Each structure stands twice: as structure tokens, then as C-alpha cells.
Amino acid sequence: MKRYLQTSAILVFLFSAFGAVKAQQTTGDVTQNSANGAAQALNGTIRVIDNKGTIKYLQAKNGITTLTNTTNNVTTTTWQLGGTLTDDTSIDLNGKKFGLANVLQNTNTNQAGSNVPATSATLGTSGYTILVRDEATGNVLKMLSTDLVQSGHEKFTSTAGQTSYSLTGSPALPTYSQVWVYRNGAKLIANEDYTVSGSAITLVPNGTAPNDWSVLAGDIIEVQYLK
Numbered sequence: 001m002k003r004y005l006q007t008s009a010i011l012v013f014l015f016s017a018f019g020a021v022k023a024q025q026t027t028g029d030v031t032q033n034s035a036n037g038a039a040q041a042l043n044g045t046i047r048v049i050d051n052k053g054t055i056k057y058l059q060a061k062n063g064i065t066t067l068t069n070t071t072n073n074v075t076t077t078t079w080q081l082g083g084t085l086t087d088d089t090s091i092d093l094n095g096k097k098f099g100l101a102n103v104l105q106n107t108n109t110n111q112a113g114s115n116v117p118a119t120s121a122t123l124g125t126s127g128y129t130i131l132v133r134d135e136a137t138g139n140v141l142k143m144l145s146t147d148l149v150q151s152g153h154e155k156f157t158s159t160a161g162q163t164s165y166s167l168t169g170s171p172a173l174p175t176y177s178q179v180w181v182y183r184n185g186a187k188l189i190a191n192e193d194y195t196v197s198g199s200a201i202t203l204v205p206n207g208t209a210p211n212d213w214s215v216l217a218g219d220i221i222e223v224q225y226l227k
Helices: 004-024
Strands: 029-032 039-041 045-049 055-057 064-071 076-081 129-133 140-145 151-155 164-166 179-183 194-197 200-203 220-226
Touching: 179 200, 200 220
Parallel strands: none
Antiparallel strands: 029 039, 045 055, 064 076, 129 140, 151 220, 164 200, 179 220, 194 200
């Protein structure tokens, strides 16, 4: 009789323990109690059990997302950078180096010169690049710091009646308000005495007195621009 009671007690304990473990398995969003005691849904979490049998949760948040792929009854969860920051975030480099490789280059000719560095992880070149954001795509691109502000200057000796002057290298000129043209050292009036199109300057002589003028052979035409 004593052995029968001991065996029954052991069976009752085993069934009770099995029921308790089974009761911990849930479907849908896993919940846990927050600091104030309220239950919170832990979307995008991984539930694990440590070697002591304690259930724990690994939660992705603040710029880290989880991707779950279920195939052949095997669920694989991957954590990757991305998503939405949920908290203010700062990184203390603590004196350590932080670098970026293979940043896409800026190919917009209106915003970068011909010396834009190629997309490359190669190190050891000189100079500095600046990271910029393409407002159309949101992509982070790089451009040479020397290309952030560009200037140019060219001088021509005119022939009689010459009005068209194309700059060497065919640079994309900015609007006329950023292009200054001089005839024999005297500044011409922008968008009145000259116009700008592509990489060419076109003079517009005035035949009406008292501001009449014309292009003579040997005139020195200077073009300066900033963009």
C-alpha cells in the first residue's frame, strides 16, 4: 500500500508538471508583463528557454527588424538593420574608428564635377568626400568636397561680331545669376547683354544709343562662374 501511494504521487506530479509546461505554449502575439504590471504584446520577438527552464524573450526594436521565413516546418528568424527608430539614439565611438565602404557615387552632373570618386571600398587615396542625401531617392551618396562648390574662369579674344563663346570642357553652367561676363574688363548686364545655355555664353550687343555697343575684333571676353 505504501509503494502504491508513492507511485501515485509521482504520477500526479509528472502530469501536473506536463500540464504547466503545455500551458505556457500560446499562439498569436506573445505577451509579458511590463514594469508597471500591464501585459504588452511583443511583436517580432523570439522566445527562448535557457538551461534552467526559464522562458525569456529576445526583442527587436529601435532600428532592428526581424524577418521570419517558414519553410518545411522550420522557422528561421533573421535580425537585420532597418526599420523605424523608436527612441533617441546616439553612438559613442569611444575613440574607435567608424567607416563606410562602397558608398554610391553622386552622378548628378549638376551637383558634382568630373572628378567624383568611383564607388569603391579602396582606401589610401587622398582628399575628402562628403556624404549627401538624394532627395529624389533618399539614397546616401558621396561627392568630393572640392565639388561641393565649383568655380571656373575662361578668357576669349573675339573676332569682329563674334557673339557665341563655348567654354572648354563643356561644363554645365549654372543660371545667369551665377555667371559673370566681362568685355575688356567692363561687366556686362546678366540676361540682358548676355545669355547662358549649357556650356555656352551668347552676347547680345545693343544697337540703341546711348547704351549701344558691339563686339570688335580683339575684344577680351572673360567668363566667370560659381556653382
